[in-house]
Amino acid sequence: MYSEKITAEHCEQIEKRLGIKLHRYTPAQSHELTDYLGKLHAEGKLVDGSGRYVNPSYAEFIRNETILFQQDFFYALRYMKIMMDGVEGGGIGYFNPWESQKILLDRICALEEQNQDYFKKGYPCDGILICDNKGGRQLGHTMISRAISMHRFIGWPYTRCLAASVDEDKVLELYDRDKLIIESLPFFLKPASWGQQGGGYDKKGEHIHIEGLGSKILYQQSKQQSGLGTGRQFDVSHLTELSSWPYPRMVEVDFLPTLPQNPYTFCLFETTPLGRGNWWHEFSERVRKKKMPRWTYMYIPFYAEPKKYRRHPPEGWAPSEQTLQMAWKVHQTSPEFIGKAVTLTREQLYWWETSFQEALENNSLNMFLSNYSYTPEMSFQATTYSAINPEVMEWMRSTTVDGYAYEVEGL
Numbered sequence: 001m002y003s004e005k006i007t008a009e010h011c012e013q014i015e016k017r018l019g020i021k022l023h024r025y026t027p028a029q030s031h032e033l034t035d036y037l038g039k040l041h042a043e044g045k046l047v048d049g050s051g052r053y054v055n056p057s058y059a060e061f062i063r064n065e066t067i068l069f070q071q072d073f074f075y076a077l078r079y080m081k082i083m084m085d086g087v088e089g090g091g092i093g094y095f096n097p098w099e100s101q102k103i104l105l106d107r108i109c110a111l112e113e114q115n116q117d118y119f120k121k122g123y124p125c126d127g128i129l130i131c132d133n134k135g136g137r138q139l140g141h142t143m144i145s146r147a148i149s150m151h152r153f154i155g156w157p158y159t160r161c162l163a164a165s166v167d168e169d170k171v172l173e174l175y176d177r178d179k180l181i182i183e184s185l186p187f188f189l190k191p192a193s194w195g196q197q198g199g200g201y202d203k204k205g206e207h208i209h210i211e212g213l214g215s216k217i218l219y220q221q222s223k224q225q226s227g228l229g230t231g232r233q234f235d236v237s238h239l240t241e242l243s244s245w246p247y248p249r250m251v252e253v254d255f256l257p258t259l260p261q262n263p264y265t266f267c268l269f270e271t272t273p274l275g276r277g278n279w280w281h282e283f284s285e286r287v288r289k290k291k292m293p294r295w296t297y298m299y300i301p302f303y304a305e306p307k308k309y310r311r312h313p314p315e316g317w318a319p320s321e322q323t324l325q326m327a328w329k330v331h332q333t334s335p336e337f338i339g340k341a342v343t344l345t346r347e348q349l350y351w352w353e354t355s356f357q358e359a360l361e362n363n364s365l366n367m368f369l370s371n372y373s374y375t376p377e378m379s380f381q382a383t384t385y386s387a388i389n390p391e392v393m394e395w396m397r398s399t400t401v402d403g404y405a406y407e408v409e410g411l
Contacts, residue, residue, distance in 0.1 A: 178208070304338050
């Protein structure tokens with residue numbers, strides 16, 4: 001589904017069982033053929049009077065794309081339309097993962113392979129549960145979660161989904177993203193009863209249920225009085241803005257028991273931090289220190305997506321000593337967080353230096369460092385004034401080095 005290796009195994013089994021050969025079209029070919037068949041379908045020219053396709057190749061293409069949509073999440077992305085980020089010009093377009101999103105997807109692939117290995121050996125499976133501590137805003141992880149949820153919701157019948165956020169406005173944003181994906185699917189991937197009278201239940205910002213498909217998605221918010229998912233189980237779930245939840249303990253008390261031990265249970269907790277010593281700080285650090293065995297920790301720094309957080313420097317500009325210290329720290333720590341050593345560009349350095357100075361002058365440096373951090377430690381800033389100036393704290397963090405063992409001779 002996510003791992004190329006596992007997807008290939010599953011598709012090979014389907015090919016043997018059905019006696020067919022699946023073909024992987026390019027996205028452009030898929031879109032061209034889909035548009036053509038969509039026009040025939042709208043004009044009533046796709047099938048004859050007996051309900052058979054007028055051309056057998058049409059049926060073969062639809063079967064091919066339906067199978068690959070279900071079995072291969074990355075193939076399915078070509079059919080998902082989303083609201084494009086401003087850095088890409090805005091508007092609506094097809095999903096094309098960023099570098100920052102691929103980091104999360106790589107982690108999901110690795111966890112799927114681990115779960116499948118355990119499943120084949122008959123071991124209990126924890127599922128794909130990720131605690132995502134974000135060091136930057138708008139890096140696309142919310143969109144990845146919505147795409148995964150809709151892929152499972154549409155592609156796999158009787159899937160139970162939950163989406164939750166801090167308040168009604170944030171929940172409606174998740175709902176709107178989901179509806180856009182569903183509405184934009186071609187006719188042969190869209191659930192047969194979608195949009196029909198009696199075809200299901202769709203209440204804005206609360207739930208979607210499609211008759212015949214059997215899948216359900218529930219939308220909830222942190223301020224509701226009833227428990228979060230109490231009395232239910234969820235195959236796919238996504239909780240956002242967790243650092244801002246007023247009663248976050250409900251997550252552990254009410255929600256965690258709803259996650260079944262299954263290789264394909266998926267759950268993502270994601271947020272940028274807000275303060276120190278609160279629930280998100282404590283929970284994410286427990287996961288990071290491997291005290292929550294079912295969960296996997298990840299931290300995504302602000303520089304993970306190279307298209308974002310850049311500014312063109314004026315001619316003759318040279319980074320300050322403090323900015324160079326930050327760049328050195330990024331180079332040292334980036335292999336742990338994104339899998340490779342990163343040397344920041346001049347545009348990234350200039351963005352950091354000018355944004356840092358702006359926050360310093362606005363007396364909001366702690367919030368800037370929390371929203372655009374490059375280490376987990378930096379992401380957790382005090383929300384009140386500290387005895388130590390945030391600028392001093394930042395200098396101390398950027399100049400620290402890892403300890404190393406040594407021996408004293410002559411004793």
